[in-house]
Amino acid sequence: MTAKLPRSFYLQDTVTVARSLLGCVLWRRIGRELLAARLVEVEAYLGANDSASHARRGLRSARNESMYLEGGHAYVYFTYGMHWCLNVVTAEGDIAEAVLLRAAEPLRGIETMRERRSKAKRDRDLMNGPAKLCSAMAVGKSLDGEPLDGNALWLTARDQAVNEDDIAVSHRIGVENSGESAHWPLRFFIRGNPYVSR
DNA sequence: TTATTGATTGACT
């Protein structure tokens, strides 16, 4: 059993956390059921100065309140009237930085994930998108603001090495109309991995 | 007060 990532991991620079999360394993416990997936695609959101962030210009509401928690908590938000997305909060309290978990490779509990994601035709379609990842792992409002070293949701270190050269970088997805930060290189994914969203 | 817009997905042409 691999140890849960310590709180100090999430207090590093947000881009460092984002890159370091690639290859790490996300765990979800629901009763006796244990699900796991290897992260293959993430995006960094850099708080008040990031025009694509929910916390742009210091915006703060009930919805994004957990973005302002200290690093090591979950920020789960509802979007498009029907989807949930999961972020790993970074930085100290009151600094709204976070990493959006966009795609993962299912490792454990795949049959259960298939039940939750009945529209997925292949295993690679189970978690190749931020809302798909949440659907597969039953992540919703109940986990918003929860610590990431708890009993329902946590992360462990890479189960296999990831070379820096294998980390590809691009602009973030779905933020084309969000102003000057739209082109910032804050999406990180494992080059060539079949489980990335695109 | 009303209108617009999503950190998306899946169905359809």
Place this chain on the structure above:
DNA sequence: GTCAATCAATAAA
């Protein structure tokens, strides 16, 4: 490739 679903936060009036 286009587009509807569906609702909350924000922007506009």
